[in-house]
Amino acid sequence: xxxxxxxxxxxxxxxxxxxxxxxxxxxxxxxxxxxxxxxxxxxxxxxxxxxxxxxxxxxxxxxxxxxxxxxxxxxxxxxxxxxxxxxxxxxxxxxxxxxxxxxxxxxxxxxxxxxxxxxxxxxxxxxxxxxxxxxxxxxxxxxxxxxxxxxxxxxxxxxxxxxxxxxxxxxxxxxxxxxxxxxxxxxxxxxxxxxxxxxxxxxxxxxxxxxxxxxxxxxxxxxxxxxxxxxxxxxxxxxxxxxxxxxxxxxxxxxxxxxxxxxxxxxxxxxxxxxxxxxxxxxxxxxxxxxxxxxxxxxxxxxxxxxxxxxx
Numbered sequence: 001x002x003x004x005x006x007x008x009x010x011x012x013x014x015x016x017x018x019x020x021x022x023x024x025x026x027x028x029x030x031x032x033x034x035x036x037x038x039x040x041x042x043x044x045x046x047x048x049x050x051x052x053x054x055x056x057x058x059x060x061x062x063x064x065x066x067x068x069x070x071x072x073x074x075x076x077x078x079x080x081x082x083x084x085x086x087x088x089x090x091x092x093x094x095x096x097x098x099x100x101x102x103x104x105x106x107x108x109x110x111x112x113x114x115x116x117x118x119x120x121x122x123x124x125x126x127x128x129x130x131x132x133x134x135x136x137x138x139x140x141x142x143x144x145x146x147x148x149x150x151x152x153x154x155x156x157x158x159x160x161x162x163x164x165x166x167x168x169x170x171x172x173x174x175x176x177x178x179x180x181x182x183x184x185x186x187x188x189x190x191x192x193x194x195x196x197x198x199x200x201x202x203x204x205x206x207x208x209x210x211x212x213x214x215x216x217x218x219x220x221x222x223x224x225x226x227x228x229x230x231x232x233x234x235x236x237x238x239x240x241x242x243x244x245x246x247x248x249x250x251x252x253x254x255x256x257x258x259x260x261x262x263x264x265x266x267x268x269x270x271x272x273x274x275x276x277x278x279x280x281x282x283x284x285x286x287x288x289x290x291x292x293x294x295x296x297x298x299x300x301x302x303x304x305x306x307x308x309x310x311x312x
Contacts, residue, residue, distance in 0.1 A: 003244075004031040008084040010077060010125060011035060012064050012117065013091030015042025018141060018186065020049075021236035022088055027055030029240065034077055034084065036060045038091070064091045065112030067120055074124030083128035083136070086243050089121045090141040099154045107155060114159035118166055126170075126179060135178030137243045140167040141235075144187045144251060164249075171248055180246035186235045187252070 009026045013019035015037030027033045027050040035050075037043040040061035050057040058080075062073040077084065093113035095106050118140050129136035144150075145157040146164035164183055171181040238252045 004029040004085070006030065006032060007086065008032045008034065008077070008081045009086040009088070009243075010084045010121075011088045011090060012062075012121060013037060014046055015039050016046075018232045018235050018239075019088070019090040020046050021232040022090060022239050023057060024050060024055075025233075025236045025240045026086070026243075027057055028053070031056075031086070032081060033057040034060060034081065036062050036064075036073065036091075038063050064089075064117030064120060065109070067116070070117075070120035071124055074121075074128065077125075078128055083132035083134065084125055085129075085134065086137045086139070087121055087125045087129075088139045088141065088239060088243075089118045091117050092141065092143075094153075094156055096153050096156070098152060102155050110155055110159045111162075114156075115162050115166070118163050122166075122170055122181075126174065129179045130174075130177045133178070136180075137246070138170070138174075138179060138181045139239055139243060140181070140183050141239070142167065142183050142185050144185050146183070146185055168248065182242055182247055183249045184235070184239055184242065185249065185251040 004026060009023075009031040011019050011023045011026070011033060014023040014033075014035040019037070023033050023035050023046055033050065033056065035043045035046045035057050037046070037059075038061065040059065043059035043061060047057040047059045060073060060076070062069050064070060091113055093109050095102060095110060122138055122140070126138060129138075140163060142163045143156075143160040145153060146160040149157050164185070167181055167183040174181055235252060238250060242250050
């Protein structure tokens with residue numbers, strides 16, 4: 001897939017955070033972007049921002065956990081724009097707090113968005129891509145939590161692990177159809193998701209603390225802290241890059257790659273590392289001892305190397 005000129009790109013959860021940044025980047029590549037979000041106002045704001053720099057985008061309001069709504073959404077997109085060339089399943093739901101304090105409703109929402117949302121997107125848009133005989137790319141945004149357990153986030157990690165295996169299995173099933181399937185696994189990224197309605201009651205304080213740790217501390221994010229976690233635009237840049245290729249699994253940035261490789265070499269050691277050296281500590285150490293420009297070059301190099309291995 002050499003370029004995205006006039007290609008249809010569907011991005012879920014595009015009203016904010018990583019999804020919004022992904023929509024912006026594809027629009028700057030002259031793609032026709034379908035901006036989907038559960039909140040119509042946020043989707044419209046993203047589209048207005050894209051319109052302001054001359055991009056092309058259309059807003060849709062859809063709850064990815066709603067099977068009927070996703071089927072209707074896919075039909076509407078196909079009727080107006082044809083089969084998409086790229087689908088980015090980015091919408092996600094987060095909780096934080098002790099396992100025993102999670103309610104059935106918490107679990108239903110986590111599974112609905114983080115697992116069923118991917119199932120619905122891959123099913124309906126995957127069929128369209130295969131039927132079009134033009135091929136395409138499905139990119140499922142999972143998390144470092146898919147392979148590295150995070151304290152006080154067991155239910156979230158479980159849903160991300162399920163999403164990861166769904167992605168890897170679907171890649172095998174779609175082999176030979178021209179439709180590539182990739183899992184992009186970001187480390188902690190300050191997107192605001194923890195501070196919104198995604199956590200309430202007894203889990204709200206823990207979720208807010210997780211967001212603070214993801215930023216490397218309390219208060220506003222200064223330039224140094226932005227490098228401590230990487231921001232949504234850094235993840236978006238990776239997603240657009242891999243959409244033009246076909247790697248299997250792309251952990252990003254460096255600390256996510258380190259945890260992924262450690263898990264493959266020694267799962268027990270990776271679990272120990274998750275307990276002793278938490279992800280936010282890795283990001284703070286990386287920011288403290290690394291120069292941003294050199295870090296970006298190294299990160300890109302490792303991304304290419306992992307991608308080359310995944311392609312084979």
